[in-house]
Amino acid sequence: MVNFNYISNISTEQILYSKGRVLGFERAKRTQNPNVSLIQVEGVQTTKDAQFYLGKRVAYVYRAQREVNGSKIRVVWGRIARTHGTNGVVKARFRKNLPPKVFGASVRVVIDHYEKPRNVGSFPKTDIDVGTGLVGAPACGDVMKLQIKVDDTTGKITDVKFKTFGCGSAIASSSLVTERVRGMTLDQAGAIKNTEIAQELCLPPVKLHCSMLAEDAIKSAINDYKSKRVCIPLILTYQDNQKIYVNQNGKSEEDFYYFIIHLVTKTPSMLDRSMLEAVQPHNSNSYSDYNDWAIPRTSIWSWSATWFILPSACDLIATTLLNLGLIYTTPSVYQMMKSSIVGFSAIFSCLFLSRKFLNKEWISISAILLGTLTIIGSVLYKDKVNYLGPIFLVVAQLFVAGQFILEEYLMDRFHLDPVKAMGIEGVFGTLLLGGALVITALFGQNEFDITQGFQDLFNSYNLWQSALLLAFMVAIFNFFGLAVSTTVGVPGRSVIDTSRTVLTWVIAVRYGWDSFSWFEFVGFTILVLGVFIFNGVFNKLKSSVVGESTPLLS
Secondary structure (H helix, E strand, O other): OEEEEEOOOOOOOEEEEEOOOOOHHHHHHHOOOOOOOOOOOOOOOOOOOOOOOOOOOOOOEEEEEEEEOOOOEEEEEOOOEEEEOOOOOEEEEEOOOOOOHOOOOOOEEEOOOOOOOEEEOOOOOOOOOOEEEEEEEEOOOOOEEEEEEOOOOOOOEEEEEEEEOOOOHHHHHHHOOOOOOHEEHHHHHOOOOOOHHHHHHHOOOOHHHHHHHHHHHHHHHHHHHHHHHHHHHHHHHHHHHOOOOOOOOOOOHHHHHHHHHHHHHHHHHHHHHHHHHHOOOOOHHHHOOOOOOOOOOOOOOHHHHHHHHHHHHHHHHHHHHHHHHHHHHHHHHHHHHHHHHHHHHHHHHHHOOOOOOOOOHHHHHHHHHHHHHHHHHHHHHHOOOOOHHHHHHHHHHHHHHHHHHHHHHHHHHHHOOHHHHHHHHHHHHHHHHHHHHHHHHHHHHOOOOOHHHHHHHHOOHHHHHHHHHHHHHHHHHHHHHHHOOOOHHHHHHHHHHHHHHHHHHHHHOOOOOOOOOOOHHHHHHHHHHHHHHHHHHHHHHHHHOOOOOOOOOO
8 A cells, every 4th residue: 555645846747655564565666767656547537635656677667647527547658767766666747737636645555457357247148137258359269248137127237247368458457348338228338438448447458358359349238138128028928918727636836837837937048148148249339439549450341351262272271181080090090180279370370470379388288289199199000001191181180270260360360259250251151162163073974073972962861861861960069069169168178079970989889880909098197188278178067166266257
């Protein structure tokens, strides 16, 4: 706790005294210019009690500026001209005047929204008075879950909770917006712009997307609440007008009807729409009125978008190689090799995106590669002639890793929304695949005769029925994969993916399409341990026992 006093000596500049040891000053003083103060102050300052944030490696301070209504003093950017001090006593001279009202006012310094976020928690998503917003930015990995509780009589937001996984700016934006919207009506909360959040927290332009996430999260929560108010009351009204005939012998039939009513009532809430909103694009119009903070967005039909033909080509090549590899190998090896994509993607991101990994992550990557080599060795040990399958699978993983790296680089380079990027890739993929089908149809009378392939498909009862079943299963897999990704996170997906591999192996062995091998089992175990360590599965289990120490997405 540090007390600051504003003292006015002359009209052109003010002096700020810090009595006590300033947090982070001594540490940063050794690495930066000792004549530059390392104090960062932000937040909304009142005349009696203000909340500020002290940075550890920041060479600036904020100056206060009175709002139009005169009730509060908003803290904005201010730069320090000269500072000096010993034993934690810092004296800073501002280049511009501070408002006269703050002279002599004693304020309290606390760690603000960044290190002490407010309103961390969650509400039951099935409650009718709760709206849930879940948004994310796949390019940077920030995911924000914000929930509002609304009073039905007044229409005002009575309570707000959030859980955010991401950087400090994303957590601070979540904390700030929860403080802002409490007590507002839905229309007032929906009118909040990301530029207000960015200016309040003084976010740099590279962190503007965090404020955009906060704006999208509150709007998503409002839409979710309104959708509940539209659907559920209609169902309840319909149920209230239904006649229930009770069995004369007892209340078993009545209890059964009540059970059905409760089930139907809860069904719209169980279908959580917010999990699908994590992949929705940001609202580009929300920051167009503030050019200083605006990040240029690439139009859908811009020539820059043609670069996305590269990841589309990588996707098609990888899919083709995976299918070829499945012909020459067993389903279990095919599924295990797909799990090795974590290691290949990590290596590519280190080589081409300059990513840095911790020692334990390098150990996990080494374990993934060792497990992959062991699985390949088990295949060659059983059949030395059949080496094409593992080669196709490994090369396919290289193309998949290249696709991931290209997508991340292009989205970061051109600031393209994820959904738009997905649509552009789909267009290019359709064109490439359609062109390939036309080329193969022109040649014909060979192994790639597309006409003969369609005839074989429709003439075989087992083929066309299994093709329809495969399409249906892929759709179900993608839908539930999205649902799982927004509820259990990366560790949960890793465990589920491992279970899928084990299930594939068991079914293949049961029907004689595969055989059990201890050599392959050891390689699979090493591979799974590497994936678990890299994705933090064991850390998740440990944190669930000790307790949650940071805001995480539940």
